[in-house]
Amino acid sequence: MATIFFFLTLFTLTCTTLSTSLYLSPKTTFSNYNKMLQSFKIFIYPPSTSTLFTTPQETHFYKSLLHSPFITQDPSQAHLFFLPFPSSISSRNLARLIRNTRINFPFWNRTLGADHFYLSSSGVDSSSDRNIVELKKNSIQISCFPMSSGLFIPHKDVTLPPIHTFQVNPPSTNNTKTFLGYMKLTETEIITDHGKLIEEINNHPDFKVDQNGKLNIKNSRFCLFVYGSDMTWMVEAMASQCVPVVITDRPIQDLPLMDVIDWSEIAVFVGSKSGVKGLKRVLDGIGENEYEKMIESGVVAAQHLGWNAEAHAHDAFHMIIYQLWLRRHTIRYARWVEQ
Ligand SMILES: *[C@@H]1O[C@H](CO)[C@@H](O)[C@H](O)[C@H]1NC(C)=O
Numbered sequence: 001m002a003t004i005f006f007f008l009t010l011f012t013l014t015c016t017t018l019s020t021s022l023y024l025s026p027k028t029t030f031s032n033y034n035k036m037l038q039s040f041k042i043f044i045y046p047p048s049t050s051t052l053f054t055t056p057q058e059t060h061f062y063k064s065l066l067h068s069p070f071i072t073q074d075p076s077q078a079h080l081f082f083l084p085f086p087s088s089i090s091s092r093n094l095a096r097l098i099r100n101t102r103i104n105f106p107f108w109n110r111t112l113g114a115d116h117f118y119l120s121s122s123g124v125d126s127s128s129d130r131n132i133v134e135l136k137k138n139s140i141q142i143s144c145f146p147m148s149s150g151l152f153i154p155h156k157d158v159t160l161p162p163i164h165t166f167q168v169n170p171p172s173t174n175n176t177k178t179f180l181g182y183m184k185l186t187e188t189e190i191i192t193d194h195g196k197l198i199e200e201i202n203n204h205p206d207f208k209v210d211q212n213g214k215l216n217i218k219n220s221r222f223c224l225f226v227y228g229s230d231m232t233w234m235v236e237a238m239a240s241q242c243v244p245v246v247i248t249d250r251p252i253q254d255l256p257l258m259d260v261i262d263w264s265e266i267a268v269f270v271g272s273k274s275g276v277k278g279l280k281r282v283l284d285g286i287g288e289n290e291y292e293k294m295i296e297s298g299v300v301a302a303q304h305l306g307w308n309a310e311a312h313a314h315d316a317f318h319m320i321i322y323q324l325w326l327r328r329h330t331i332r333y334a335r336w337v338e339q
C-alpha cells in the first residue's frame with residue numbers, strides 16, 4: 001500500500017503560542033522532550049523475519065525508528081530494548097522468541113522485560129506460558145488505536161494514532177457553521193452498537209450524517225465518532241477545526257498520547273443512553289469561549305497525532321517516542337554473584 005502523508009504546513013509549532021492546558025504536565029513536557037532528543041537510546045534485537053508488520057502505522061513507526069537518531073548498536077547505552085516480531089506470530093513462536101532472548105542476551109533477566117517494548121497491532125493475547133506472561137505484564141506494548149479487544153494495560157501500554165491522508169485547507173473566513181454535528185458513516189460500516197442513537201441523529205435537523213466529509217466537516221461545530229468504529233479521520237476533524245465528539249458508554253483508556261495530552265481539552269465524550277436529546281444538551285452547553293479553546297488546542301493536538309513521511313518535530317512518531325521515554329525508568333536487578 002502506497003501511503004501518502006499529510007503535511008501541516010499551515011501551522012508552525014511554537015511553544016509560546018501553545019495553550020498550555022492541552023498538556024497534562026505543561027511545565028515539564030517540553031524540557032523533558034528536549035532531553036529525550038539529546039539522550040534517548042534504543043537497542044533493537046535482530047528481527048526474527050523480514051516481513052514484520054501489517055498495519056501502515058506500525059510499518060511507518062518501525063521505518064521511522066530505524067532512520068532515527070534514537071537507535072544504538074551498543075546495548076550498554078540503551079534505555080529501552082525493542083523486540084521486533086510480526087503481529088501474526090503464533091503464541092508458540094512468541095514464547096520461543098522470548099525464551100531465546102532470555103538465554104542469548106543478558107538484558108531480559110535484569111528487568112524481566114520491563115525495559116523492553118514491542119509492536120502488536122491488536123495486542124498480545126493472554127497465555128499461560130511464563131515467557132508471554134512476562135512480556136504481557138512487564139513490557140511496553142505499542143498497538144493500534146482503537147483497541148477494542150481489551151488487550152491493553154493503561155499504565156504502560158501505548159497506542160499509535162491511525163495514518164490518514166488529508167489536506168488542511170485554510171481556515172474559512174466564514175464563521176457560521178451550518179450543522180451542530182456531523183457524522184461520517186461509510187456504506188460498508190455496520191455499527192451494531194448505538195444503532196438507535198445513530199438513527200435519531202440521522203433524523204435530527206441539527207445533525208448531518210453522510211458518507212463524504214470535507215465540506216460537512218468544515219460546516220459543522222462538532223464531528224461525531226462512535227468509539228471503536230472508523231476513527232481514522234478524527235485528526236483531520238481537529239485540524240479542520242471541528243471538535244471531535246466520542247460516543248462511548250464506558251471509559252476509554254487507550255487514546256493515543258493519553259499520558260501526555262489532556263483529551264478533555266480537545267474532545268467531548270458522551271454516553272449514548274440519553275439519546276440525541278442528551279447529546280444536543282451536552283453540545284449546546286459548551287460555551288463559546290470553551291469551544292474556541294477546544295478548536296485551538298485541537299489544531300495543536302492534530303500535529304502531535306499526525307504522521308509525516310519524514311518525521312517532524314513533535315509529530316506522532318516523536319510523541320510515541322516521548323511516551324517510551326517517559327516509561328524508561330525501570331529497576332534493573334543486579335545479578336547475584338556467589339563468592
Ligand atoms: C536468565 O535467567 C534464566 C533463569 O530464569 C536462565 O536460565 C538464563 O540462562 C538467564 N540468562 C542469562 C543470559 O544469563
Ligand SMILES: *[C@@H]1O[C@H](CO)[C@@H](O)[C@H](O)[C@H]1NC(C)=O
Nearest residue numbers: 172174175176177178218219
Ligand atoms: C458560509 O455561511 C453560510 C451561511 O451564512 C452557509 O450557508 C455556507 O455554507 C457557509 N460556507 C462555508 C464554506 O463555510
